[in-house]
Amino acid sequence: MLLNQSMVSQFINLVVHYGDYEDLDRLYIQNQLIRILSAQGVETSEISLEITEWSPVDFSEYWINQMIQHGLIENVLYEREIIEAQLLDLITPRPSTINHQFHxxxxxxxxxxxxxFYALSKRNNYVKEKAIAKNIEFEVPTxxxxxxxxxxxxxxxxxxxDIALAKEAESVEYPKCALCIENEGYQGSVSQAARSNHRVIRLDLDGETWGFQYSPYAYFQEHSIVLSREHTPMDIGRQTFINLFAFIDQIPHYFIGSNADIPLVGGSILSHNHYQTGRHTFPMDRAKEINAFEVEGYEGVSCYTLYWPMSVIRLKSDDKARIVDLASYILKQWMNYSDAEVGVRAYSDSGERHHTVTPIARLRDKQYELDLVLRDNQTSEAYPDGIFHPHPDVQHIKKENIGLIEVMGTAILPARLKEEIHMIQKYLLGEKELETKLGVHFDWVKEMESKYDFNEANIDSILREEIGHKFKRVLEDAGVFKNDHQGQMAFMRFIKSL
Structure with a gap:
């Protein structure tokens, strides 16, 4: 395969403009392209292509397709991603350059x-804008x-x-997980993501070095990850609250929060301590503050419960140290708190801990805020997936763990729903032969069928509203103290215990 000279020149222009290179490096860059693309060289013809509006990603997609056509790589995901990351690494400055500029x-x-840093991460396709744009997003009033x-x-x-190749591949222990800082610049393999174009900002959080990076597949505006320099398990404690505010002091226009640190109610990666952050106002941020209270010995910190499906305590003060002290006290009390009347149990008979919190920090109106969402990961014979987890009758919409993002009122629903909803629409609009394919949605669809008069004009809005109400139920299931009289009386008993 020979590379078109016009294309090579235009791509090199982008490399010089955005990367760490100068015009004196043009031949070197050209040879790097030949190496990465397994090309034989550059054609000498003067054929010029009208591609002046191409982005770096456009060039990489074109050349990867050329490699597949010439049999230089197989058309499998991991090979395409490795080549793309290596090409886009050329337009990405070195980690030291980016860190110096960021700071x-x-x-x-x-x-x-x-x-x-966000513009850079989009330009080199670490943040995959084209893929993210495929997501279906909507809001539902409740x-x-x-x-x-x-x-x-x-x-x-x-x-x-891809799946077969990954199964056959030898297991490797470097990097230890997808969040390890060692992924920065890592080539990738059949079983590990390509990260040649990956960059991590180093931040000091209370004297320790942490990494800050954007999420490749963002779930909200400027979705990013703050990750421990060391591969240590998730842990929620006093240091967590200190770290969250240390981040807010440096990047006050972002929120930051952590998944819980125990199974079932935690996030998908419990093996590596990390937080999630970004520039987004979540539904829970706007939740009404109710039941104001103070905790003796922690005067100066305003405390509230929230009108929200899950059980949340919000702390507000000008003094972040006071919030950290009170949050640490509340966490300790919650970890040891039981209330048999509402099935809340801190420890099992074997000593397994069931309680933790999902914390979220922000700066609002020049005041520090910390939300503590109470979590309980008990299971039972009736609810083997979790008592405070989506119950079986809503798992056809959402079965996965309820992590930080969902806690705050943003549902991340599985891709399978797109085709399933399309099939449900066809059934509800008259294709009754599809009834046998309704599967896990059968009861829900039958309930809707008796409730609504569906037509082409209203079916989309009705289905979205129904999905939204299912997710509201998911959050209510995950709430420890329910929003009924018994649940709220129990919540107030915990508040009084403080």
Whole structure:
């Protein structure tokens, strides 16, 4: 395969403009392209292509398709991604250059710093805008306010061949997981993501070095990850609260929160301590503050419960140290609190801990805020997936763990729903032969069929509203103290115990 000279020249222009290279490096860059693309060289003809509006991603997609056509790589996901990351690494400055520029901007304007790093992460396709745009997003009004729903279509589906190759591959222990800082610049393999174009900002959080990076498949605006430098398990404690506010002090226009640190109610990666952050206002941020209270010995911190499907305590103060002290006290009390009347149990007979919190920090109106969402991961014979987990009758919509993002009122729903909803629409509009294919949705569809008079004009809005109400139920199932008289009386007993 020979590379077109016009294309090579135009791509090199982008590399020089955006990367760490100068015009003197043009031949070197050209040879890097030949190496990455397994090309034989560059054709000498003067054929010029009208591609002046192409982005770096456009060039990489074109060349990868050329490699597949010439039999230089197989048309499998991991090979395409490795080549793409290597090509886009050329337009990405070195980690040291990016870190120096980020911190230079941070000292003047945190927003300029994140704007710089976010633009770079989109340009080199680490943040996969084209894939993210495939997601189906909508809002549904509820008594708790509008909640957000996303049917997640951004992550590319692996083919049967991709899956087979991954199963056959030897297991490797470097990097230890997808969140390890060692992924920065890592080539990738059949079983590990390509990260040649990956960059991580180093941040100091209370004297320890942490990494800050954007999420490739964002679920909200500027979705990013703050990750421990060391591969250590998730842990919620006093240091967590200190770290969250240390981040907010540096990047005050972002929120930051952590998944829980125990199974079933935690996130998908419990093996590596990390937080999630970004520039987004979630439905829970707007939740009504009710039941104001103070805790003796912690005067100066305003405390509230929230009108929200889950059980939330919000702490507010000008003094972040006071919030950290009170949050640490509340966490300790919650970890040891039981209330048999509502099935709340801190420890099993074997000593297994069932309680933790999902914490979320922000700066609002020049005041520090910390939300503590109470979590309980008990299981029972009736609810083997979790008592405070989506119950079986709503798992046809959402069965997965309820993590930080869902807690705050943004549903991340499985990609399977897109086709399933399309099939349900056809059934409800008259294709009754599809009844046998309704599967896990059968009871729900039959209930809707008796409730609504569906037509082409109203079916989309009705189905979205029904999905939203299912997700509201998911959150209510995950709430420890329910929003009924018994549940709220129990919540107040815990508050009084403080």
């Amino acid at each position: 230079h901007l941070l000292s003047d304007s945190p927003q300029r710093a994140t704007n710089y 008594e708790y306010g509008d909640i957000e729903l996303t049917i997640n279509l951004s992550k590319p589906e692996k083919s049967a061949k």
